[in-house]
Amino acid sequence: MLPEFGYGIALVSFLVALYSLITAVYGATRKSTSMVESARRGMLLTFPLISISAATLIYLLVNNHFEVSFVYEVTSRSMPTYLKVTAWWGGQAGSLLFWSWLLAAFTSAVTLRKWERDFEFLPWVIAICSVTLLFFLGMVIFYENPFTRFWLVNGNVEPHMFQPALATVFTPQDGNGLNPLLRHPGMVIHPPMLYLGFVSFVIPYAFAMAALITGRTDDRWIRLTRRWSLWAWLFLSFGLVLGGRWAYDVLGWGGYWGWDPVEIAAFMPWLTGTAFLHSVMIQEKRGLLKHWNMILVILTYALVIFGTFLTRSGVLSSVHAFANSPIGPAFMIFVSSTFITSIALVIYRWPTLHGETEMKSMLSREALFLLNNLLFMSVLVICFWGVMFPLVSELFTGQKVTVGPPFYERATAPIFAALMFLMGVAPLSAWGHSTLKTLGRAMWKSALIALVVTVILFATYTQNIIALIGFFLIALVLLVTAQEFWRGTRARQRAQNENFFTSLTRLMGRNRRRYGGYIIHISMMLMAIGILGIEVFQSSTQGELAQGESLNIAEYTVKYRELASWDDQGKGVNFTRAVVDVYENGIYLGELTPRIDFYFDSQQNMTIPGNRSTFRDDLYIILVDWQPTTAMGATFKIYVNPLVNWLWIGSMLFLLGVIFAAWPDRDPAEETSRRGVTRHASQPSAAD
Amino acid sequence: MQRTKFILGGLLILAAVVYLIVSSTKASAEYFMTVDEIIAKGDVAVGQSARLSGAVIGDTVKYDSATLELTFDVAHVSGDNNQIEAQGGLAKVLAEAVNDPTRQHISVVYIGPKPDLLRGEAQAIMTGKLGSDGIFYADELLLKCPTKYQEAVPDQAEANN
Incomplete structure (x- = not known):
């Protein structure tokens, strides 16, 4: 019954969001405060509702309900409980529900604030947020349902939400398990951070649209959402950095950023967001660039949805796009229709958005900020x-x-x-x-x-x-x-x-x-x-070593001491760990342990480098291969990445x-x- | 006057960006090719930067860990995602490609650590150049694996068919 319950609650929250949208728009056009209040209460209700739906999904994940196809796809018996919880956003269906949940949380938080003299914005903020929420909940309900179960129909297993005639529930023995690459602590929080950033940019967008619709196009909307934009930017930036750190720690190619289409998809809203944070200051201080700020916030919103779409649809071949899916066209239609509508609104309000002064000097701060914006846009265009x-x-x-x-x-x-x-x-x-x-x-x-x-x-x-x-x-x-x-x-x-x-x-x-x-x-x-x-000075060497042999790179000498390989049946992993001694100009610095983890359930390796990090450089050692028969020989690839630590220090x-x-x-x-x-x-x- | 200056400045930036995009695209464009296409092109394709995709044939994977030289053969698969979907999904298409002896093959050489995802019936996306010896020399190797954890229906179910 639980899957039906979770699905039912998701459906109810969809209807409640729809109710909020209709009453908000109706209340705003009829100037009915009570209608708007009702819409606000509806919006507040979506958060506990989606939370219940999500809690149901988490319960199913944690308790090995493999008859649910999403649980089967992303968990397995050998996974620790915390990973089963985070598997919530480890697959597409779950992450769409996660998106909806975050959006409901933020929208609730925003509707709870004191509105007083900004009351005219309220219905439209609710309306914009509920349109977005409806889209994501719609994806969950109609396309990517995390509550679908396996049913035995005439000897075949088929995924369905509701029991087909004469079918019985089919429960696999064990699930597939989360992709081992995603079991890293950095990967556990990287997606939610990015999503937090993505979702919080919906709020400034909603206020901007509210300002356009009500015609109150002074900089009030900017002042109201300044903190939201900053927090959104913080989460998005942190998400990007975590992704880089994860790649550096886990992917074992000695780098942190590969200009992968999906990385770029997350980077593009960051670019417009950064430009936006700078240019709103010009509007606040000088009353300039009003059209521009509107366009930036609309672009950011569109890129946020577009980014979610790119990561989730498999349009572009990338390490991140885990599967093709039918949600692509729906995303495309949503992005383009909201984008066109928003731009149409800006054009409609164009005359009220004129600057209050003019830019006089090419070297004034506002002109330099404008230049900064153009440069960010140039990077965006290139990406x-x-x-x-x-x-x-x-x-x-x-x-x-x-x-x-x-x-x-x-x-x-x-x-x-x-x-x-x-x-x-x-x-x-x-x-x-x-x-x-x-x-x-x-x-x-x-x-x-x-x-x-x-x-x-x-x-x-x-x-x-x-x-x-x-x-x-x-x-x-x-x-x-x-x-x-x-x-x-x-x-x-x-x-x-x-x-x-x-x-x-x-x-x-x-x-x-x-x-x-x-x-x-x-x-x-x-x-x-x-x-x-790392870009300019990275150097590397590689070689096959017998025990006791060593490799030299820069001032370092890396001496191969020993290697051990063992199975951990409880975790379902085979660990192969090499121990090497590191010397700098002949002085012993300590040992490093690069290793390869082999996951039985997904038949996949994970290469974990041994890394010694200082302010001057990182010594980054990858265990490439080993020969158990020939006196435990092993192959290493070694990178020296000068100064890279400053990247992480800078991020902090x-x-x-x-x-x-x-x-x-x-x-x-x-x-x-x-x-x-x-x-x-x-x-x-x-x-x- | 000021207005003209600003417009000129804007045009200058625009021109610079267009120049950067055009010149960088020219310098680093890679042609997406399938195994059939690169073989059909033959000598014309030699030395041209290309991004080749194919299905890894498991038996041919050889790795010399002393020199880090990785060699394997890939079989032709369609480069069109829609076509792959229409033929029953990536996993099925890759398996068919590997097991079909009539498909064209090409050998690939890559120097570097052996990627974790490299195994039979994986889709390899390789960036590099075709050598005059008919071997594709890859500088970069990306792998896409339609492994178990992406299948919508459990193994046990397939056994029941």
Whole structure:
């Protein structure tokens, strides 16, 4: 009975969401507060309902109900309970339910806030969210039902939701088990993080649409959703980083990002989201770029749905696309119809979205922010082109042509360099007007020190021109940002007569977004150090070793000590583990244990590298193969990945930066008047 | 005046992006090919960057762990996902390809660690170049495995048929 119950509850929540949609739209057009309140209550009800449905599914997963096809596909008896719970999002049907559940949670949270003077938005926010929720619940109910069971019909096993005539339930002995690659802790939280990011971007979109529909197109919607966008961005970024870390730890190819279409699918909403976070500031401070912000939030929403579609439909061949499925056309129709409707709304409201002032100077902060946006859009266009190119070329020439990682690296590298340069310039520019002279005066010290750093690196570390350009830009941004902290703090210290640290913490506390942003810029530079390191300086060697033999790479000597192979029947895994001793310039550093896990249920290997990580480089050792008969010989592939640790250190700092920027303020002193800001435009550090 | 400047700036960026896309596409385009197509092209295909897909024949997989040289043969499978679906899904199409002696085969050489997913009846997607010796030299090897955990119907069920 449980599967019917779970399915029934999902169906009920679908109907409740439909009710909310209808009453919200009706209530808004009839100006009926009670109708809108009813829609709000309906929306609040979807969350507990979907939670019950999800809890039912989790119960089935945890208790080995293999007669349910989804449980059969993603779990097996040998899996520990926590993995059975997380198997919820290990397959398509479950992850669509997970999406719906998150969306219901966020929508409930948003409808619970005090609306007071924004009450006119409420019905439309509910309507937009319920349309999205209806789509995902519809997918669960009509296409990808996680509650389908196996039935014996005339000796054949067929999956059906409801009992066919004369059929009995068929229960397999054991399930297939989750793909071992997905059993890594990073993989357990990587999908939910990405989904959190994806789903939370629905909220700013819903407010934007509400603003367009009601015609209240000032920047109220932006102020209301600023935190949502930041949290959404945080989750999305964290999801991307976790995916990279997982690839580095598990896939055993010595890299972290492969420009796989699915990675790009998650990266594209991040690009528009990042552009959006920057450009909303221009609207808040200067009343410019209103059309642009609408378009960005619509694009982000479309890319979020598109990204879910790409990962789930198997349109593109990729390590992530686990199967082909019938949900592709439905996704395509939903994405295109919401996109066209949204753009039509923007066009309808076009006249009310005109800027309140004009951009006067090419070097003003708003112009530089606009440039930043254009650069992010350029990366987006490159990514989109790369993903769609095979489909497009097949359509027009009949020949399927694809582009690989070199395309993305080549095309995006100059743009990323330009973005880094902007990061160094924009914080020093003033709202309204800057000249080359004022910028030069603010920058020359940092630029000079960065140049000196680059020359030193040239003399001592590398002569690679790309790396040197990269290091120059990194140094420039770090110095300019540090200088901003220094200048702000000194100014405050003089004015308030405080000590340095009090000044610094108060300064940052009062301008969370500004200084959070600077922390994020610093973290991006640390990540850039890591990326440059592994992209430009990675070296590798490989070889077959007998016991006691060693391989040399860079300053390291890797000596093969022993190897053991054993079965763990309880876990259903065969472990093969090599022990190697690592020396640096003859000094013993310790042992590493690269291994291969072989999963019996899925007949699949998982290669876990042995990794020794320092600030200078990572020694990354993969056990490639072994010969149990010939005196336990083994083959290793060894990478030295210089500086890559800074990528992970940068990501941690990045998280801190975003949390700092998104943390609720004690006093809502954010409503700074726009005129006041313009008047102080000549003092950049005080402008924010 | 300012307006013109901004428009000019925008056009400049647009031109730069178009240039980056076009030149990078030209520099790194890889032609999707099936085994039949690459064999039909013959000498014309030699040296051209290609992305070849085929079904791995399990018996032919050889791995020399001293040199990390991995060799195997792949059999022709259709490059069209819809056609594969129409023929009963990837798993079935791959199994048929491997067991059908009339299919064209091509040998593949790849240097590197042996991928975890490499085994008979896996779909290999290889990026590389065809050598003049008729062997495909792959720089990159991706594998798609329609393994048990993706099957909608359990094994026990098939035994009942």
